[in-house]
Amino acid sequence: MVTSATLYNIMQFLNITIDIRNVCVFLAPFFSSLTTIVTYLLTKELKVCDLAGLVAAAMIAIVPGYISRSVAGSYDNEGIAIFCMLLTYYFWIKAVNTGTILWATLTALAYFYMVSSWGGYVFLINLIPLHVLALMLLGRFSARVYVAYSTLYCVGTVLSMQISFVGFQPVQSSEHMLALGVFGLCQLYAFADYLRYHLSPANFELLFKALLTTLLATLGTAVVVLTVTGKISPWTGRFYSLLDPSYAKNNIPIIASVSEHQPTSWSSFYFDLQVLVFLFPAGLYFCFAKLTDANIFIILYGVLSIYFAGVMVRLMLVLAPVMCIVSGVAASSLLSLHVKDIEPKVEKPDKKKKHENNLVFRSEVGAIFVCVLGCLLVSYVFHCTWVTSEAYSSPSIVLSARAHDGARIIFDDFREAYTWLKMNTPEDSKVMSWWDYGYQITAMANRTVIVDNNTWNNTHISRVGQAMASSEEHAYEIMRELDVDYVLVIFGGLVGYSSDDINKFLWMVRIGGSTDRGAHIKEADYYTGSGEFRVDAHGSPTLLNCLMYKMSYYKFGLVYTEGGRPPGYDRVRGAEIGNKDFNLDVLEEAYTTEHWLVRIYKVKPLPNRGL
Amino acid sequence: MEALFAIPFSVLELPNIKIKKPSWLQAPSAMTTFSLVLFSYFLVTGGIIYDVIVEPPSVGSTTDEHGHSRPVAFMPNRVNGQYIMEGLASSFLFSLGGLGFIILDRTHNPTTPKLNRILLISVAFLCILVSFFTTWIFMRMKLPGYLQN
Numbered sequence: 001m002v003t004s005a006t007l008y009n010i011m012q013f014l015n016i017t018i019d020i021r022n023v024c025v026f027l028a029p030f031f032s033s034l035t036t037i038v039t040y041l042l043t044k045e046l047k048v049c050d051l052a053g054l055v056a057a058a059m060i061a062i063v064p065g066y067i068s069r070s071v072a073g074s075y076d077n078e079g080i081a082i083f084c085m086l087l088t089y090y091f092w093i094k095a096v097n098t099g100t101i102l103w104a105t106l107t108a109l110a111y112f113y114m115v116s117s118w119g120g121y122v123f124l125i126n127l128i129p130l131h132v133l134a135l136m137l138l139g140r141f142s143a144r145v146y147v148a149y150s151t152l153y154c155v156g157t158v159l160s161m162q163i164s165f166v167g168f169q170p171v172q173s174s175e176h177m178l179a180l181g182v183f184g185l186c187q188l189y190a191f192a193d194y195l196r197y198h199l200s201p202a203n204f205e206l207l208f209k210a211l212l213t214t215l216l217a218t219l220g221t222a223v224v225v226l227t228v229t230g231k232i233s234p235w236t237g238r239f240y241s242l243l244d245p246s247y248a249k250n251n252i253p254i255i256a257s258v259s260e261h262q263p264t265s266w267s268s269f270y271f272d273l274q275v276l277v278f279l280f281p282a283g284l285y286f287c288f289a290k291l292t293d294a295n296i297f298i299i300l301y302g303v304l305s306i307y308f309a310g311v312m313v314r315l316m317l318v319l320a321p322v323m324c325i326v327s328g329v330a331a332s333s334l335l336s337l338h339v340k341d342i343e344p345k346v347e348k349p350d351k352k353k354k355h356e357n358n359l360v361f362r363s364e365v366g367a368i369f370v371c372v373l374g375c376l377l378v379s380y381v382f383h384c385t386w387v388t389s390e391a392y393s394s395p396s397i398v399l400s401a402r403a404h405d406g407a408r409i410i411f412d413d414f415r416e417a418y419t420w421l422k423m424n425t426p427e428d429s430k431v432m433s434w435w436d437y438g439y440q441i442t443a444m445a446n447r448t449v450i451v452d453n454n455t456w457n458n459t460h461i462s463r464v465g466q467a468m469a470s471s472e473e474h475a476y477e478i479m480r481e482l483d484v485d486y487v488l489v490i491f492g493g494l495v496g497y498s499s500d501d502i503n504k505f506l507w508m509v510r511i512g513g514s515t516d517r518g519a520h521i522k523e524a525d526y527y528t529g530s531g532e533f534r535v536d537a538h539g540s541p542t543l544l545n546c547l548m549y550k551m552s553y554y555k556f557g558l559v560y561t562e563g564g565r566p567p568g569y570d571r572v573r574g575a576e577i578g579n580k581d582f583n584l585d586v587l588e589e590a591y592t593t594e595h596w597l598v599r600i601y602k603v604k605p606l607p608n609r610g611l
Numbered sequence: 612m613e614a615l616f617a618i619p620f621s622v623l624e625l626p627n628i629k630i631k632k633p634s635w636l637q638a639p640s641a642m643t644t645f646s647l648v649l650f651s652y653f654l655v656t657g658g659i660i661y662d663v664i665v666e667p668p669s670v671g672s673t674t675d676e677h678g679h680s681r682p683v684a685f686m687p688n689r690v691n692g693q694y695i696m697e698g699l700a701s702s703f704l705f706s707l708g709g710l711g712f713i714i715l716d717r718t719h720n721p722t723t724p725k726l727n728r729i730l731l732i733s734v735a736f737l738c739i740l741v742s743f744f745t746t747w748i749f750m751r752m753k754l755p756g757y758l759q760n
């Protein structure tokens with residue numbers, strides 16, 4: 001947000017009047033163009049192959065994995081964060097290669113920008129110390145790395161603590177302990193080298209062993225004591241679930257329920273990266289073949305991001321840049337080898353004849369390879385443009401579908417419902433819905449919501465989940481406690497929209513049952529005897545009488561949805577609903593949109609007379 | 612000062628142990644590490660984490676008109692779901708394509724004999740082309756509208 005405000009003010013100062021809304025909408029594409037430039041600089045700095053930078057920049061310009069998060073209008077942290085991350089990495093590689101304080105300080109400034117934009121800075125502050133540690137283990141630790149890392153750690157940590165969200169975490173939380181540990185280790189290593197230079201070998205051995213044992217002992221006890229007394233907090237849930245993917249599934253259902261947090265399948269990799277998945281191993285091979293300090297960093301970055309992208313689909317975004325860099329290295333190394341072959345040099349006489357003879361068909365192989373790689377890259381372009389136009393270019397609030405005769409049908413139900421709420425309800429009314437729609441209701445209907453996408457208060461969301469999963473009477477108590485006036489549900493059974501609340505219902509049950517007051521809600525009650533989730537006559541009675549079921553299917557039993565099917569046929573679940581004619585006791589239907597996608601109910605006030 | 616340090620050792624006796632680093636413990640070579648990395652790439656891009664968390668079946672099954680259940684290789688219409696076998700098959704193809712490019716680089720030095728070089732180059736091109744086209748076909752089977760408007 002600060003970035004958009006700064007850009008807006010700069011442009012106002014230059015008398016370029018662009019509305020702030022347009023600045024926000026186009027911020028992400030602008031920063032992704034800057035990312036392309038930084039990728040070019042970063043790949044050039046790796047010095048594996050001269051022209052790798054251009055290829056990598058061309059690839060990252062269209063890679064779907066990054067485009068998905070940087071379309072115009074997506075005003076999320078990741079739009080700027082990837083630019084900041086690659087900028088920090090570029091400065092870090094420069095600092096390691098040159099060893100000057102200037103580049104290290106620039107790295108710290110870029111790191112500060114990264115911390116202020118995204119919580120994913122934890123990845124950076126663990127990757128860079130891991131790189132330094134790897135260099136130490138491989139015997140490549142030199143004065144340059146020492147200067148670079150010490151400057152970066154000191155300046156970067158002090159700067160990052162200026163952000164109020166981070167505060168004192170760099171010295172208190174386990175996620176930052178690796179950086180602190182490696183910083184200490186750097187000092188010790190440099191000190192040991194200094195002593196080795198000044199002392200005789202025998203004296204040095206003795207001093208070194210004594211110091212090492214004392215230090216390990218004190219450090220070990222210090223870490224154990226601090227962790228046990230709780231001064232160093234353990235890894236927080238959202239990062240711990242990256243190391244142990246089953247943790248979120250078993251313990252924190254609200255993290256596990258987000259669809260972006262699901263593990264990745266092969267088709268997501270291929271869909272977002274296409275030809276890069278083939279070039280990535282080749283690029284790693286080239287980096288391994290010519291190991292330098294900078295290459296080790298890229299190898300570590302690549303391997304770690306592959307693992308993290310496998311754990312969580314959302315982190316495909318972090319993988320896309322390194323895939324482009326490494327594939328750029330591979331493509332340009334191979335091309336530079338083979339393009340030279342196409343035009344064979346005039347051969348020098350006799351001495352070289354013995355060796356040259358073995359390289360038969362040089363120019364043919366070179367030409368064939370250049371053609372093949374050219375075709376692969378052209379298909380990459382076609383794939384990226386198709387994916388971007390089909391999957392990542394649709395607005396998310398207006399849906400469209402094609403009828404069987406090819407005509408396009410527009411579903412504008414969301415805006416219809418939110419406008420109805422804005423026009424027809426008192427201004428101070430409170431709307432209860434699932435947290436996915438919170439921001440939309442707040443922004444477009446301008447009404448207070450009970451829970452929204454910030455998902456800050458898990459207990460509160462759990463209470464809403466309990467209300468949705470309980471029977472009407474029980475839910476009415478919860479709704480009166482939360483002071484709810486209107487309830488909103490999304491129902492896709494009439495048109496076949498599969499991201500509706502009944503499909504999300506099991507998550508509501510799990511989250512509702514995860515706190516103390518929801519202990520009576522057990523997931524098993526909502527399945528049939530054979531363990532299936534069904535909404536037809538075989539469905540579990542708890543499910544057929546809960547509030548969510550009744551709100552979704554109120555009066556649905558009278559509607560014919562598909563030819564040849566009985567009334568009340570749910571097109572998403574593919575079943576005729578079990579509980580058809582029922583009346584609502586505590587709610588009354590306020591509004592249902594044209595395609596029944598959004599249904600709004602008013603909570604009835606307490607009856608005037610007793611009994 | 613020496614006297615101060617000598618006090619504990621008037622009571623304690625140093626054990627005479629000789630601990631040496633075992634000679635077979637060495638840092639792995641670059642290519643060994645690379646093969647380990649390639650193996651882990653094969654596992655992760657095959658969706659092994661997805662398999663462990665979501666526990667999909669190894670192949671899916673549908674029932675056709677006569678009531679027989681037929682196996683389904685690819686989970687249809689979803690980019691974010693897979694069966695175990697399709698994941699492993701695809702990541703095998705990814706690694707094969709990568710290996711094809713690597714072979715192309717290894718054959719480019721003058722010391723390989725002629726026949727070896729021709730064979731290896733043809734194998735490499737075969738790897739690259741087969742894996743590319745097969746993954747393209749897999750994606751078509753999974754998403755029927757792939758690369759069509």
